[in-house]
Amino acid sequence: MEWVLFACSSANLSAGGFHRLEAICAAATERPHMLIRLEDMGRSLFEALDEMRRGGARAIRLQPIGLPFPESLLAWLPGVLADWSLRPVNAAIGVTLGPEPSRMDAGPTEMLRDLLAAPSTSVENVKPALGKPGWDTPPDFDFHLLVCTGPRCQMRDAASLSHVLKAECAEAGIAKRCLTTTTGCIFPCNKGPVVAVYPLGDWFHVPDRAAARRLVREVLCAGRGLPDLHIHTARLSQPSQHTTPHRSTIS
Numbered sequence: 513m514e515w516v517l518f519a520c521s522s523a524n525l526s527a528g529g530f531h532r533l534e535a536i537c538a539a540a541t542e543r544p545h546m547l548i549r550l551e552d553m554g555r556s557l558f559e560a561l562d563e564m565r566r567g568g569a570r571a572i573r574l575q576p577i578g579l580p581f582p583e584s585l586l587a588w589l590p591g592v593l594a595d596w597s598l599r600p601v602n603a604a605i606g607v608t609l610g611p612e613p614s615r616m617d618a619g620p621t622e623m624l625r626d627l628l629a630a631p632s633t634s635v636e637n638v639k640p641a642l643g644k645p646g647w648d649t650p651p652d653f654d655f656h657l658l659v660c661t662g663p664r665c666q667m668r669d670a671a672s673l674s675h676v677l678k679a680e681c682a683e684a685g686i687a688k689r690c691l692t693t694t695t696g697c698i699f700p701c702n703k704g705p706v707v708a709v710y711p712l713g714d715w716f717h718v719p720d721r722a723a724a725r726r727l728v729r730e731v732l733c734a735g736r737g738l739p740d741l742h743i744h745t746a747r748l749s750q751p752s753q754h755t756t757p758h759r760s761t762i763s
Contacts, residue, residue, distance in 0.1 A: 515569040516545040517560055520578050521585055521663070523551055523696055530554075537577070544569070550585060550663040552694060553671050557663075561596050565605055575610035579620055585663055586612055592667065653691040655732055658708040662697030665704035668719070673705050676721050680728040690732065703743050713749025716741045 518537045525533075534547050544567070548560045555563070564572055574593060576586065590609055597607045614620055659674045674694050681687045698706060698715075708715045709731060716731075716738060718724050723741055730736045 513543060514571040514573050515564050515567075516541055516543050517564065517572055517574045518545060518547040518577050519550055519557070519574055519589075520547065520576075521550045521582050522578065525549060525552075533577075549666075551666050551696065552661045556669055556671055557592065557667050558596060559669075561602075561607075565602060569605060571606040571608075573608050573610055576612055578613060580614035581612045588663070651691060654686075654689045655691070655712070656710045657690055657692045658698060658710070659692060659694050660696070660698045660704060660706040660708075661694045662701070662704075664697065664701035665706055668704045670705035673707070673718060673724065676724045677707070677718075677728065680721075680725050681732070684728050684733055686728070686732060700743065706743065710746075711749075713746030714742060715744040715746075717743055 516537075520533060522529075530547070530549070537545055537547050544564075546555075546560055546564065548555050548557065550557065561572065574589065576589070593607050593609060596602055597605065657677055659670065659677065661670050661674070674692055677690075678687065678692050681690045681692070698708060700706070703717045705718050706715060707718045707727065709727075712731070714731070714737075716723075716727055718727055718741065726738060727741070730738055
């Protein structure tokens with residue numbers, strides 16, 4: 513039996529929204545299936561494929577969902593699936609890629625017709641609001657850690673990296689001095705998972721927890737570099753652009 517791996521791309525999908533989408537996927541097929549996001553948190557594409565293989569799958573269909581599904585990801589997915597399928601442990605598993613949803617003739621149109629036929633809700637008595645109290649200024653911090661969780665870094669196990677960095681900062685006693693933010697793609701994808709540290713302007717390859725600990729302890733706390741993990745320095749942070757290179761540490 514063919515297993516189905518549903519894949520969506522939605523950087524702002526909440527946990528509740530993800531669970532509703534899981535229910536929709538479950539109602540759409542009786543075959544063994546799974547839903548993943550191609551960015552941010554949760555199983556990576558390779559983790560999901562490996563889990564299906566271990567579960568006994570001998571044929572896997574990757575089915576993109578979402579209207580429309582990003583064309584850049586559609587162009588990227590075939591090569592990624594081919595890379596996974598050519599690994600010796602996966603040689604007996606057939607892998608296919610389903611069609612992009614918005615190119616189907618009936619499904620999306622029928623769904624929109626149903627939505628337009630459903631009752632809508634008035635906002636006449638809703639209090640106008642463009643923000644929340646306290647959202648006028650950023651929190652006070654010394655370092656801003658930008659953790660890429662775009663599809664290509666997520667595939668390289670970046671999904672849990674933000675939590676790992678926060679835990680390491682807490683263990684080092686600097687949690688309140690570091691703002692950690694997950695982002696979409698910030699380049700360079702082939703050297704992911706990528707973490708950019710500002711105001712230093714330094715970008716690092718952080719493949720595992722040991723590397724995350726070194727980043728916190730050596731770069732943030734001690735002000736030293738990590739040449740083996742360093743990828744890039746932003747132009748205005750490069751020594752040639754300043755009389756004195758900017759380096760700050762947390763004491």
